Amino acid sequence: MENMNWSDLAFGYMKTDYNVRCYYRDGKWGELEVSSSEIINIHMAATCLHYGQESFEGLKAFKGKDGKIRVFRMDENGKRMQASSRGIKMAELPVEMFEEAVRKVVKLNERFVPPYESGAALYIRPLMIGLGAQVGVKPAPEYMFMVFVTPVGPYFKGGFQLSKVCIMREFDRAAPYGTGTIKVGGNYAASLVAGEIAHSKGYAAVLYLDPKEKKYLDECGPANFFGIRGNSYITPQSHSILPSITNKSLQQLAEDMGLTVERRPVPFEEIATFDEAAECGTAAVIAPISQIDDLDENKSYVIAKDGKPGPVCEKLYHKLRGIQYGDEPDTYGWVTIIE
Numbered sequence: 001m002e003n004m005n006w007s008d009l010a011f012g013y014m015k016t017d018y019n020v021r022c023y024y025r026d027g028k029w030g031e032l033e034v035s036s037s038e039i040i041n042i043h044m045a046a047t048c049l050h051y052g053q054e055s056f057e058g059l060k061a062f063k064g065k066d067g068k069i070r071v072f073r074m075d076e077n078g079k080r081m082q083a084s085s086r087g088i089k090m091a092e093l094p095v096e097m098f099e100e101a102v103r104k105v106v107k108l109n110e111r112f113v114p115p116y117e118s119g120a121a122l123y124i125r126p127l128m129i130g131l132g133a134q135v136g137v138k139p140a141p142e143y144m145f146m147v148f149v150t151p152v153g154p155y156f157k158g159g160f161q162l163s164k165v166c167i168m169r170e171f172d173r174a175a176p177y178g179t180g181t182i183k184v185g186g187n188y189a190a191s192l193v194a195g196e197i198a199h200s201k202g203y204a205a206v207l208y209l210d211p212k213e214k215k216y217l218d219e220c221g222p223a224n225f226f227g228i229r230g231n232s233y234i235t236p237q238s239h240s241i242l243p244s245i246t247n248k249s250l251q252q253l254a255e256d257m258g259l260t261v262e263r264r265p266v267p268f269e270e271i272a273t274f275d276e277a278a279e280c281g282t283a284a285v286i287a288p289i290s291q292i293d294d295l296d297e298n299k300s301y302v303i304a305k306d307g308k309p310g311p312v313c314e315k316l317y318h319k320l321r322g323i324q325y326g327d328e329p330d331t332y333g334w335v336t337i338i339e
């Protein structure tokens with residue numbers, strides 16, 4: 001990998017050496033298999049193709065200054081994948097097997113973990129699909145779990161950058177008591193139309209309102225939302241958003257910094273009162289929001305009034321990235337070193 005220009009990598013797919021796979025048949029999970037093929041060969045009547053029995057995860061491995069590879073909170077991703085399985089009637093994978101698969105696939109593709117200086121990382125994509133021929137709407141008899149990896153560039157090349165988000169009430173990504181709290185493909189399919197409209201108008205993401213009343217803030221495309229007001233970190237509690245592991249970690253760090261964490265329904269009008277606001281998730285850690293445009297009401301809410309990311313977002317961002325890359329102490333045991 002000597003000729004790789006790591007800092008110019010985008011967030012895209014690149015072929016690596018190996019992926020790992022595991023099958024659920026006759027009521028039990030089999031052995032973890034290593035494959036060098038990018039192809040999966042499945043039956044045309046598999047339930048993942050017709051009825052959306054598919055879930056996925058996303059996490060990252062980072063190379064530290066010390067040359068060690070660290071994976072961030074993979075047990076949380078393993079638990080969330082179990083919640084996804086329960087939500088769409090797929091087989092649950094034990095968290096230990098999830099962790100073993102992640103360790104193995106990272107180790108096997110060690111040469112693709114970007115160097116510390118690049119600010120890039122190895123993106124890890126676990127997924128599960130329902131297999132076996134079935135035509136009626138029923139859960140599959142068999143499942144496949146697999147994990148592949150791909151190096152991804154730093155989200156912010158020249159440090160933090162602000163972006164705008166928009167509100168469009170005619171779209172929902174999930175139903176009020178639907179699948180919004182789990183990470184299943186259907187939610188993402190449902191978000192594509194609104195996402196493309198937002199991108200074409202120059203917005204980074206859609207800021208969804210709650211699908212039942214359209215009164216409260218939900219989340220931002222593929223990321224959670226938080227606002228900072230005075231000494232408070234305010235983030236929505238909702239039946240239709242994904243529990244973000246980044247957000248959970250930031251809430252802990254915010255508390256450690258002496259902020260008060262408010263996790264509650266957040267009325268939409270509150271955006272006018274925030275000193276700072278941001279999207280948070282594995283991809284960017286924190287993506288600060290400059291402005292929220294309500295496209296239905298033709299109204300703009302400017303958050304970053306001086307045109308710069310706020311100090312609290314900046315501090316939280318550096319703290320969390322520091323833990324991930326091994327520059328800051330891992331007080332909570334969030335990091336697994338891949339030996």
Ligand SMILES: Cc1ncc(COP(=O)(O)O)c(C=O)c1O
Nearest residue numbers: 222223224242244245246281282
């Ligand atoms: C809908 C949605 N919300 C929030 C997040 C952020 O979650 P995490 O911090 O676990 O990456 C993601 C990304 O996984 C997502 O797809």
